[in-house]
Amino acid sequence: MTLSVFDYLIILVYFLFVIGVGFIIKRKIKSSNDFLRQSTRIPLWITSLAFISANLGAQEVLGMVASGAKYGVMTVHFYWIGAIFAMVFLGVFMMPFYYGSKARSVPEYLSLRFDEKTRGLNAISFAVMTVFSSGISLYALAKLLEIILHWDFDLSIVVAAGIVMAYIFYGGLTSAVYNEVLQFFLIVLGLSPLVIVALHDVGGWSVIKENLAPELTHAWKYMGTADANPMGIHFMSLIFGLGFVMSFGYWCTDFLVVQRAMIAKDMQAARQTPIVAALPKMLMPLIVILPGLIAITLMTPALASKGYSIPTDANGGLDYTMVLPSMIAHYYPSGLLGLGITALMASFMSGMAGNVTAFNSVFTYDIYQAYFAKNKSDKHYLKVGKLTTVVGILASIATAYIAKSFNNINDFLQLVFSFVNGPLFATFLLGMFWKRTTGHGAFWGLVAGTCAAALTHGLTLAEGKGAWIYPLAEIKSGMGQAFIIASMAFIANFVTTLIVSLMTNPKPEAELRGLVYSLTPKESFAKGPWYSNPVTLGIILLTITVLLNILFF
């Protein structure tokens, strides 16, 4: 892949604009709240697009295209089952507690609802996860640039990390959020020409359906048994593991995404943020799954004349991760290549910045201020927030080099995610909807859930991974194993929290107002127009989601 001067110009303009946004926001940063939360009244369209853009990192873009090629239409479950329902649930039921409690972060909500030890456990595990996640994004970006453009790995790391640091250091969270919106448009508009031209080249959706095996073009039809579909998952495992535990665990409790709704201008906008975001999220498969399906169709004998093939890895197998870069190289002429590369860079930077800003807030508010320096001046916390940005970026660089040394670190990270996020939703579900839940119950529930996840991983084997205690059961795919791990973690947390809560004393009801469903006054939307009501919007979105599932059944 050779870039022309115009391609380099597109990349250069992108760099200038993202840093420029940081400088524009810089003027408004006067307090730690401006830096770590919001420096202006951020409108709904911005918080909504930032909400999905924070999740539109490397894993989402490259990973979903790869899954589209590997698993076919079934990949849409990560959107239509694994995201939309949880996003609507967050907007309708959970945002009133996050926003109404005036908590500045998810761990701070845990401290208000439960106690300091539950907050500390969640804050530390989250901070470690975000640094690792940010480092993996950085590593993946540098690796991609090294492979497809033969750019120097070290230089790519320094430049990408330097740019992200510049715009967060100057503009804080608002700058990251504004850039996420720019990056969202860049990803969507930068990859749309690829989808259109590749779909035209392959001959349209009917040709894809004619040439691919039927289990690759149906979302549900072959899920009656695990052996009949490429993911190796039974529909019940999918609904409970992905559709309930993993999906709600991520979209409803992960501060990285919830933070974007928590900085909305008012309660109504905070509730509408995930619901409005669900609409573009629902359509994302067109950008990130369809190219994968087209790629695998182009590999069929009938379309061999098109001259495209998915690159192979060192073992001679198909390297699905390289599907998107190879399609950009195949279809984009010189002069447009820079746009494709910039769209990829935007996805990596967006993922990295999201993690760094979430790390900033959690470290400053939930670790530093909560345990090390309680009553310092606001200026002091602003300094700490800025310093944490630098430390977070440096830690990400270190993690990127660790990832370079261990080629399976991404698998390890995914495992850690399922250990930590899997059980977390049980804590919130019980905490928000059962006033009897206690701090001891929540803490030991989290510990039990994480232990159950580790135990399940140690006793199950999937694609050669796991079973480090004893190979008790074999699971067809790593994805199926992740769903089962998350499900076991959720159940263990739920049961433990329930039992320990019944054995310990709950907080007085007066302290739980605004934090628990039954003790919080319900907001009425009867007077406003229908589109301002999160419940009405949620019902419309869920109806469309059900229809899409039927259409691609």
Next chain:
Amino acid sequence: MMDKLIKRLDELNFVIGLYFGFVSLILWLGYFTSDDMHRPLILYTALTFLIFSGFMIWVKGIVE
């Protein structure tokens, strides 16, 4: 004029419009100097970006 422009830099939609306007301009330049057989793709992309850019710069109701 310049003051107005600088003031509008506070609006995210204006900045996004400006960015896509610049990219569109670069794509146009690339189109006129390219002899690649896929030139029309550059043209259509440049045109789409220009329309999107104009819309984002023109619209005012989505900012506070």
